[in-house]
Amino acid sequence: MRLTLTSLMLIALAGCSPGPAPLHARESPTPSPTAALPFAYAEADISALQSRMASGELDSVTLTRAYLDRIARLDRAGPRLRAVIELNPDALREAAQLDAERRQGQLRGPLHGIPLLLKDNIGASPMSTTAGSLALEGFRPDDAFLVKRLRAAGALILGKTNLSEWANFRSSQSISGWSARGGQTRNPYRLSHNPCGSSSGSAVAVSANLAVAAIGTETDGSIVCPAAVNGVVGLKPTVGLVSREGIIPISFSQDTAGPMTRSVADAAALLTAMAGRDEADPATATMPGRAVYDYTSRLNADGLRGARIGVLYGDLLQKPGIAPALQHAVAVLRDAGATVVPVQLPTQGQWQEAEQIVLMHEFKAGLQRYFTTYLAPVRTLDDVIAWNRQHAGKELALFDQDLMDTATTMGGLGSPAYIRARSDARRLAGPDGIDAVLREHNLDALVAPTTGTAWPIRPGRGDDFPGESYSAAAVAGYPSLTVPMAHVNGLPLGLLFMGTAWSEPRLIELGYAYEQRTRARRPPRLQTDSLLTNGIAP
Secondary structure (H helix, E strand, O other): OOOOOHHHHHHHOEOOOOOOOOOOOOOOOOOOHHHHOOOOOOOOOHHHHHHHHHOOOOOHHHHHHHHHHHHHHHHHOOOOOOOEEEEOOOHHHHHHHHHHHHHOOOOOOOOOOOEEEEEOOEOOOOOOOOOOOHHHOOOOOOOOHHHHHHHHOOOEEEEEEOOOHHHHOOOOOOOEOEEOOOEEOOOOOOOOEOOOOOOHHHHHHHHOOOOOEEEEEEOOOOOHHHHHHOOOEEEEOOOOOOOOOOEOOOOOOOOEEEEEEOOHHHHHHHHHHHOOOOOOOHHHHHOOOOOOOOHHHHOOOOOOOOOEEEEEOOHHHHOOOHHHHHHHHHHHHHHOOOEEEEEOOOOOOOOHHHHHHHHHHHHHHHHHHHHHHOOOOOOOHHHHHHHHHHOHHHHOOOOOOHHHHHHOOOOOOOOHHHHHHHHHHHHHHHHHHHHHHHHHHOOOEEEEEOEOOOOEOOOOOOOOOOOEOOHHHHHHOOOEEEEEEEEEOOEEEEEEEEOOOOOHHHHHHHHHHHHHHHOOOOOOOOOOHHHHHOOOOO
């Protein structure tokens, strides 16, 4: 979601205090006797797991059962991360089918047998799709287009992840990672701290090794912020590269789904599977001829040599520990052969008011279209607001719904105010912002700290959000990639790579090269089995 003015800032990155335990399609399995041992697949990437399955050393049923056991031990019990909101009741059966296909030499694609989790605003049968709201509990639309593509590539959909309710477009006072259906998702690096949002559950699940990878969605920061504060990789694609069909919307100008993984290589593999033209999403019509379809071909460890990188220095550098972390990152970029120059966005922050107008108009219209198309139990934004009031004890006890209330007052998409705001927001963030700086300095990409470190969860007080660098890319509809950069007092920081539209291949190349030079220096993840099982916050 989005953060711009204080209210908008909380739009895309919110959630709230501890709530009810996450709901699952069936009860999580009882942890096996081996669950207390170190997790056998910790930090395993897609290529390594595929090699093991190809050799016969591993199969998808074994891998799926291991992740289900781990979810039962760490998400339902132990520290109760509340990252997983629902499990696929058919996961083991589907894994067995994928194993049978492998034995017969019938591989669907590069993700064959790999367990993934999906944010719970993405349709995936037979699970519910609720955006964390009790108003949609039991609503089970068919697979979204991107889910069909993932399944076609062989992915095993393990379940759904918790999120900031309605992808954080409900209240300016919400706390990231909270939903009425799933409760409060917790940061595995420090259980008392916020996971950021709205794709909080997806980031935490990847960080805590609850699945190989996960899919999130972003309107303004909802992939890259949670990825950064949970120490994982997050890739927000160009709007139109991945279909939004079957995803509960906020803004067709800015919404997109994207991969959240433990490595840039895994993000490239997932994006390759997800990207594709869809007649149901007109934004994808601009993709052919501009998108690279095998993003794994850009995994070049020497990709920074000869690159020109612009570094954005902003207010985030005033936060403790961020300036030295960025200084070290710049040194890594230079040592890898890149030319690094300091730059500023000439239009920094000027798009915020226009963006808010756009989001309010598009949320109202997009939600009604989605509800009508998929025959949801509520049909309009007014219905949602009324349902929340009728169930205020569960839905409104922690914060209100002022963003929804404001959105209902907006006019239609033919409104002159909306048309002007949409044009202004995209122009200021894109052509007059990111593109102008790239062109002026002949740059391949921009980099900056993604956001600050995670902040304490404070029920009833909203988010103490540390600031962001990603808003220009989000508003322009351009891609951004966050890669782990450093730790400050045990909490992760991310380095954000931003480029112009359809520049995913170059961003992946640059991010991968940076990752390869910093991975060995990175501290081990703090969500060890012993720490999490005991529920101890470092």
